[in-house]
């Protein structure tokens with residue numbers, strides 16, 4: 001299963017680490033929030049509707065629902081974002 005961790009790198013700049021049952025991330029992406037969210041992964045450039053890009057949706061969800069708290073692990077389940085707290 002693919003799981004994700006989020007970290008705020010700088011104001012309005014976020015790192016997403018993707019893990020696939022692995023100890024080290026299999027992907028690290030940077031999401032930037034200016035007027036809109038953008039992501040530096042290859043999928044973002046290919047995606048037609050950028051408001052639906054999953055890494056950007058993950059950051060938006062994390063800010064709005066979890067108030068940017070740390071220690072959460074995320075995964076996608078049929079388009080929904082699910083999460084649980086793994087450490088404080």
Ligand SMILES: [Zn+2]
Pocket residue numbers: 029039040041042043044053054055056
């Ligand atoms: Zn992305």
